[in-house]
Amino acid sequence: MNKTWLFFGVGVVALLVVIAAFALRPTTPTAPAPTVEDELQSEPAGLGQAPLTEVSPTPAASLVTFGTPKKSAHFESSTPAHGTTLPAPPINVVLDFNFDLAPQSFIAIERNGGDNGNARDALERDYGMDLTTIDANKLSMRRKMDPSAPDGLYTVTYQACWPDGSCHDGHFQFAINRTKASAALDLRGQSAVTVNLKDIAFAPPVIRIRQGTRVTWRNDDSVEHYVNTDAHPSHTYFLAQNSRALKNGDTYAVTFSTPGAYPYHCSAHADTMRGLILVE
Ligand SMILES: [Cu+2]
Secondary structure: OHHHHHHHHHHHHHHHHHHHHHHOOOOOOOOOOOOHHHHHHHHHHHHHHHHHHHOOOOHHHHHOOOOOOEOOOOEEEEEOOOOEEEOOOEOEEEEEEOOOOOOOOEEEEEEEOOOOOOOOOOEEEEOEEEEEEEOOOOOEEEEEEOOOOOOEEEEEEEEEEOOOOOEEEEEEEEEEOHHHHHHOEEOOOOOEEEEEEOOOOEEOOEEEEOOOEEEEEEEOOOOOEOOEEOOOOOOOOOOOOEOOOEOOOOEEEEEEOOOEEEEEEOOOOOOOOEEEEEEO
């Protein structure tokens, strides 16, 4: 009996040594893990591109302070991304996972109320419309958003369930600030507009159009580009906006009939080649 306990004790100590060695192992200096702060800094800058960052910060924008997201197991991405400020409400909130979703999954899109506008215990009503739906491939779920949702900070709370019956909850935040729409190129007087893919960028990157406008992208570069709805690489936010590979001279067109913000990117240059369409 004593021997058994001795072996058990030695085993526990050995296990602790292994765990400590793993925790204290030297990390490679080449690839630092991305932090939440990195995401927060990169997302709004990438979304805004040049025209939006040229405007001076508005009081409404400076009041928005994003909290720390909580990501459930198997979470991959969301649109809007955590920490993003959009100049118009998103048409829907989409969450992407790397595991099949089960029907009990749901999304709530609540506006933060209260004096500081950031307290999770002071959420207003849910601005999600209709019920949460799971896409055919079961890897994404989405919920439409009320296009009349007021400016402010929104907390998305979700429950993601798996076929085995287990569920995990998570949350993240984005903001709506319509004053930023004035920085977009206003093309609301036209029923058809063209966006050029030139010098590894969308030109113009941020446009404002009328409901029902047809947008045509044309590749003026020698390298191949794509037009893909966010997020990368799930491309799920607005499924109708995903092109094939566009060679020099190729075009791709989409008619936008639902008002809202449409963040998109080129999947071959996802970090830098980003665009935004505001449909009114
Ligand atoms: Cu590209």
